[in-house]
Amino acid sequence: MGKTSDKYDAELERLQILLVETQHWTIDQGRKTVIVFEGRDSAGKDGAIKRITEYASPRQTRIVALPKPTERETSQWYFQRYVPHLPADGETVLFNRSWYNRAGVEPVMGFCKPEQHVQFLVDAPAFERILSDDGIVLIKLWLDISKAEQARRLAERIEDPLKRFKVSPLDAEAQARWEDYSKARDRMLDETDHNHAPWTVVATDDKKTARLNIIRHILRSVGGPGAAADAPDADVLFPASKAKGRLAP
Numbered sequence: 667m668g669k670t671s672d673k674y675d676a677e678l679e680r681l682q683i684l685l686v687e688t689q690h691w692t693i694d695q696g697r698k699t700v701i702v703f704e705g706r707d708s709a710g711k712d713g714a715i716k717r718i719t720e721y722a723s724p725r726q727t728r729i730v731a732l733p734k735p736t737e738r739e740t741s742q743w744y745f746q747r748y749v750p751h752l753p754a755d756g757e758t759v760l761f762n763r764s765w766y767n768r769a770g771v772e773p774v775m776g777f778c779k780p781e782q783h784v785q786f787l788v789d790a791p792a793f794e795r796i797l798s799d800d801g802i803v804l805i806k807l808w809l810d811i812s813k814a815e816q817a818r819r820l821a822e823r824i825e826d827p828l829k830r831f832k833v834s835p836l837d838a839e840a841q842a843r844w845e846d847y848s849k850a851r852d853r854m855l856d857e858t859d860h861n862h863a864p865w866t867v868v869a870t871d872d873k874k875t876a877r878l879n880i881i882r883h884i885l886r887s888v889g890g891p892g893a894a895a896d897a898p899d900a901d902v903l904f905p906a907s908k909a910k911g912r913l914a915p
Contacts, residue, residue, distance in 0.1 A: 674874050678717060681881045684895055686721050689758060691890035693726050696755035698802045699888060702764045705809030706847060707840040708819035710870045712832070714809070714877050715760050718884065722758065731762040744768060744786060745793050753802065765790065769854035774846045775839065787857040798862040805887050807880060808855065808867045808906065812914045813844055815871045848915060855906040865906035867913065872902075879903040 692699060701718075703711040719727055730751045739747045745765055753759045768786040772778040778786075797804055811819075820837050823829045840847070859865045866883060870876040879902045885892030904912065 674878070677878055678881075681878065681885070681895065682717070682721050684885055684891060685718065685881065688885055688888055688890050688892035689722055689726065691892075692758065692888060693723065693756040695890070697888070698753040698755060698800075699758040700753060700797065700802055700804045701758070701760045701884060702766065702804070702806045703760065703762050703809065704764065704766045704770070704807065705868075705870070706811050706816060706851075707834070707837055708816050708823070708832075709809035709811040710873050710876055711762055711809055713873055714880050715762055717877050718881060719760065726757050727760075728753075728757065729760050729762060730764075744782075744789070752797070765793070766854065766858075769858065770847065770850050771836070774843055774850050775836070787853070790858045791860045791863070794858075794860070794863040803888060804863045805884060806863055806865050807883075808851070808865055809870045809876070810867055810914050811870050813841065817841055848913075851913070855909065859906045866903060867906050867909045868903050869901070869912075875899070875902055 691697075703715060705711055715729060719729060728751070730748075732747065732751075735747060748761075748765050751759060751761075765786075768778055768783060769790070773780070773783040794804055820840065823832050823837070855865050855867075868876050868880055868883075879898040882895045882898045883903055885895035886897070
């Protein structure tokens with residue numbers, strides 16, 4: 667265990683150094699980067715984001731995790747509440763859940779109308795095409811997890827007092843509505859995976875392996891110094907277009 671942990675720590679440090687170098691390049695070049703983290707509850711979004719941003723520029727990096735929309739926001743154009751958080755030149759924005767709430771939790775939990783869900787799946791690619799055409803590098807990650815591993819992590823949250831802020835009233839629904847979430851995920855990936863903003867799937871049952879591969883993918887997607895990063899493990903991280911039969915059922 668000690669040797670495995672030491673190997674992970676050493677590789678993480680190496681990648682974090684490359685993240686710093688790559689962000690310095692994006693700031694110098696005025697590049698705008700958006701990284702969307704989606705996935706089932708407990709799939710490891712928080713942990714991955716923490717390692718990515720640990721040594722990032724505090725002025726050019728923002729993590730966006732929006733609360734439940736206000737009554738006014740629910741009456742706006744759906745994407746409107748997300749637009750103010752998009753990056754300016756040289757900035758990197760990480761969405762810890764994003765506009766894709768309307769493709770997952772909202773339809774599964776009945777927080778939106780079926781026709782709103784359908785309209786979102788039509789509109790999302792067009793919205794993202796606008797972002798891409800404006801020069802934003804948009805990286806979309808779906809963090810996948812098995813039902814058994816999710817159950818273990820959710821139970822661990824309840825028992826650990828340091829994870830109190832991770833506990834959500836919706837946690838109990840994650841397992842109870844597992845099949846509904848699977849159907850929503852499959853439809854989302856099928857209808858919103860496109861060339862200018864493709865989905866990338868990450869198998870996250872092994873958190874540490876997932877984190878390293880996520881960072882490698884981000885580095886290579888952003889480019890500059892990041893292009894020197896090793897290619898991610900194809901058994902851990904792969905395009906949504908090649909995910910058939912590989913997603914947690």
